[in-house]
Amino acid sequence: MKNIDRSLLQASVMPDVNGYFGEYGGRFVPPMLEPLMQEIAEAYEQIKDDPVFIEELQYLQKHYTGRPSPLFHAKNLSNKLGGAQIFLKREDLNHTGAHKINHCLGEALLAKKMGKKKIIAETGAGQHGVALATAAALVGLDCDIYMGEVDIAKEHPNVVRMGILGARVIPATHGLKTLKEAVDAAFEAYLKDPVNQLYAIGSVVGPHPFPMMVRDFQSIVGREAKEQMLEMEGKLPDNLIACVGGGSNSIGLFSPFLEDLDVNIYGVEPAGTSFKTGDHAATLTLGKPGMIHGFKCYLLQDENGEPAAVNTVASGLDYPGVGPQHSYLKDIKRVTYESITDHEAIEAFFELSRTEGIIPALESAHAVAYAVKLAPKLGKEKTILVNLSGRGDKDVDYVVEKYGKEYGL
Structure with a gap:
């Protein structure tokens, strides 16, 4: 705890x-x-x-979006990794394909x-x-x-x-x-x-x-996930993982669990191609407090204090700032913020696709990638709940064009 x-x-x-x-x-x-x-x-x-x-x-x-979104035990991926059991909150199955x-x-x-x-x-x-x-x-x-x-x-x-x-x-x-x-x-x-x-x-x-x-509208994700894990496993998840750009899908999952101190929470940012300015969007990892778009948060800044250039394979994470609540949660150390490279995200994109038959959005692939790294370090009795925030239909053409040959396409 x-x-x-x-x-x-x-x-x-x-x-x-x-x-x-x-x-x-x-x-x-x-x-x-x-x-x-x-x-x-x-x-x-x-x-x-x-x-x-x-x-x-x-x-x-209920009748338009299709809630509650399912909670899926990714047994194939879990068994392949040989560690913690991975569960996916299937926000990708919502009407329009994301949270x-x-x-x-x-x-x-x-x-x-x-x-x-x-x-x-x-x-x-x-x-x-x-x-x-x-x-x-x-x-x-x-x-x-x-x-x-x-x-x-x-x-x-x-x-x-x-x-x-x-x-x-x-x-x-x-x-x-x-x-x-x-x-x-x-x-x-x-x-x-x-x-x-x-x-x-x-x-x-x-x-x-x-x-x-x-945050309030998105918290339905975490409320549902909490009930679903209790129903499926009889206990709360040991770990939560979600990608963080601005931070809506992640804060939606995290919020109902914040006072459950036995639950470890991880937000995953894009490390891009390197930690050089302009090559990543790892705001909470490398940023410092600043102002952007009418609010104060952790912010990637250039030498003049202006928002810095950012880059990531996932367009939805391509932002130099981050939600103020995430900034606060970093400071009080309730959430641990990690980063995943473009290469690791692409690896996870294909891993989940070919192991579970689920093509994730490149944004969500960052969270999957961190789960792939974390699961083998934990015992099989431990659980990881990943917010699969979106499906990868939108990314298929781009991924095939840029990485297809590497993966036999």
Whole structure:
């Protein structure tokens, strides 16, 4: 059992009234946006306990998303590794193929109830964009998705899906043309008409209340997993593993377990091709506190203190910042943050595909890769629960083009 002050953990469950988790978070926005952000915060506080809203969301989670998502014992992989038993929380089986639909439905319903006409967002790998376009079509809102030109080329299948669903995909053409630039472009668009639009942030990042709100919608993952492990194994998992970019799938899994101190928790970042600046996106491993997109968090920074260039095989993890709650959990040592290289992620992508018949998203492959490293070090009586946050349909073309020959394709 970890020796952690439980009062620190209670502080991690909810931010304070100003949106801080310890020293991280907050709301640093232009004065014109402050009342609008406060309006969103107040609207969320009203609807989150509203029985009508809860009933509508739960209905859609069950009958539209397909929740609860299954918990699968990966026996083939576990036996091959010869150590701990690995379980997969199958968020890849959700409608739209990832965990993103969990908060997108909530944000779309909130926007509708607030009388907004459009929802806008950024996307990296395209999963948030697809999920938000799906939710917008369902509730009858216009939808604009900002996506870096590099990611548009890399994640073409998801770009097509967003168009079919009726969303406009707008390229971010400045800088590195990846996720950070997509966030920049979406914020600029939001500033032009914050009254009629809601910026539906795609992770537990951004100004308050978004880190809290997205966390709350995603925590259904951990609540379900907790019940499922108790039903299947009669005990909680010994270890939790999830990938971390902005951090929504991971905080969704971790939150319901934070006070269960016998459960070890691991967040896995992308180490890219090296730890040189611009070759990775290991924010919690190599970053330091800083400001980005209206909040304070651990941040990869260049020599001028500006957000540094980042790179990873997984577009959804390609962000120099991270959720403020993750930053706090690192500082109090409740969660251990590790990193996985591009090569290790690709190895895990093929390992899971060929051992269990499950093709994971490259983002999720980072979590699988760490489980592959950890399992042999533990006894067979131990368990590892991995959040399989998305499926790899979107990545197949890219992986085959870049790595196919190496794996006999």
